[in-house]
Amino acid sequence: MLDLLNKVFPKDNRSKDIAKERLRLVLVHDRASVAPQFLEHLKGDLIEVISRYMEIDDKGTEINLTSGEESVALVASIPIKRMKRHAGTW
Amino acid sequence: MGESLVITSGKGGVGKTTTTANLGTSLALLGRKVALLDADIGLRNLDVVMGLENRIVFDLVDVVEGYCRLKQALIKDKRFEGLYLLPAAQTKDKTAVSPEQMKGVVGELKEEFDYVLIDSPAGIEQGFKNAVAGADRAVIVTTPEVAAVRDADRIIGLIEAAELPAPKLIVNRIRPSMVKKGDMMDIDDMLEILAIELLGVVPEDEMIVVSTNRGEPAATLQGSRAGEAYRNIARRIQGEPVPLMSLEAEGGLLKRLKKLMGFSS
Numbered sequence: 170m171l172d173l174l175n176k177v178f179p180k181d182n183r184s185k186d187i188a189k190e191r192l193r194l195v196l197v198h199d200r201a202s203v204a205p206q207f208l209e210h211l212k213g214d215l216i217e218v219i220s221r222y223m224e225i226d227d228k229g230t231e232i233n234l235t236s237g238e239e240s241v242a243l244v245a246s247i248p249i250k251r252m253k254r255h256a257g258t259w
Numbered sequence: 260m261g262e263s264l265v266i267t268s269g270k271g272g273v274g275k276t277t278t279t280a281n282l283g284t285s286l287a288l289l290g291r292k293v294a295l296l297d298a299d300i301g302l303r304n305l306d307v308v309m310g311l312e313n314r315i316v317f318d319l320v321d322v323v324e325g326y327c328r329l330k331q332a333l334i335k336d337k338r339f340e341g342l343y344l345l346p347a348a349q350t351k352d353k354t355a356v357s358p359e360q361m362k363g364v365v366g367e368l369k370e371e372f373d374y375v376l377i378d379s380p381a382g383i384e385q386g387f388k389n390a391v392a393g394a395d396r397a398v399i400v401t402t403p404e405v406a407a408v409r410d411a412d413r414i415i416g417l418i419e420a421a422e423l424p425a426p427k428l429i430v431n432r433i434r435p436s437m438v439k440k441g442d443m444m445d446i447d448d449m450l451e452i453l454a455i456e457l458l459g460v461v462p463e464d465e466m467i468v469v470s471t472n473r474g475e476p477a478a479t480l481q482g483s484r485a486g487e488a489y490r491n492i493a494r495r496i497q498g499e500p501v502p503l504m505s506l507e508a509e510g511g512l513l514k515r516l517k518k519l520m521g522f523s524s
Contacts, residue, residue, distance in 0.1 A: 183440075183441030183442065184441070184442045184443075185438075185441050185442060185443055185444045185445070185448065186441070188404075188405050188444050189444060189448050189452070191405055192405050192408055192409060192444075192452055193452065195405070195409055196409065196412050196452065199409065199412065199413060200412070200416070
């Protein structure tokens with residue numbers, strides 16, 4: 170019965186779900202661009218964490234938010250200079 | 260010492276002024292002393308919604324510039340004991356008042372009144388900053404639309420940055436029948452997205468148009484669903500735990516059946 174209902178009234182077509190999804194995406198962008206130095210802070214933290222594992226070129230590191238049709242992605246380009254040598258087991 | 264609340268939204272046209280007028284009236288009906296402060300300098304409207312536009316002599320800018328005393332600018336609403344309006348100036352612009360001056364006026368009002376309700380202008384510029392400057396807490400008004408909720412999110416961030424306590428949300432103009440069909444965001448959708456506490460829900464109600472035409476707040480009308488919602492919100496502002504009213508469409512089959520069988524709340 171529920172299957173039939175879902176077929177007749179597909180969930181995706183409910184305009185409130187479209188509204189929610191559009192709102193979610195736009196707020197990811199708004200919140201990221203509104204908070205001062207948001208991406209700079211994130212970049213600093215990422216460099217700190219990744220540097221524990223490998224030597225990276227922090228001047229060449231770039232971090233951006235990009236939006237596709239249905240999602241927002243965090244895209245990071247982090248050039249690696251050298252992998253650190255580890256004693257063995259983690 | 261009273262408490263000051265700013266009613267704000269970011270987006271225009273979501274019902275800030277109507278909400279301010281109705282909450283002020285409701286609080287006065289509950290026996291509180293209430294001052295309504297129109298912070299929308301240059302585009303004042305609270306006077307018209309309250310039906311007090313013909314009684315303005317002095318305004319907020321006159322008070323700030325020292326042309327009159329605060330008491331002279333306050334308009335007493337003769338219909339409701341304890342309710343007063345401090346109108347905004349209509350011919351000045353938003354820079355006529357500074358946040359510091361606003362703090363001063365609100366502080367002075369708080370000595371006399373239980374509640375000072377500040378009607379904020381739309382936007383996030385100086386007028387908004389003035390409105391927030393004197394406030395102890397903030398009430399955000401939104402409607403169930405993408406644009407209004409988006410702006411509300413921005414405003415919540417600015418309220419936090421102003422170091423006010425976490426604001427609460429009023430969802431205005433909800434249409435239960437559209438929510439039911441899945442064609443309007445429901446309350447939980449908005450609360451989840453905004454991560455905010457709910458203060459109340461006001462259903463779409465034609466009586467608001469009629470009462471605004473007349474300059475008589477709907478909160479005084481027993482037959483108005485929106486008026487009832489505003490009266491409930493006023494009691495919550497006072498700290499009373501009032502449950503949300505049922506948003507079932509009036510006269511729905513289920514409701515009528517329940518009533519018939521004696522289950523109606």
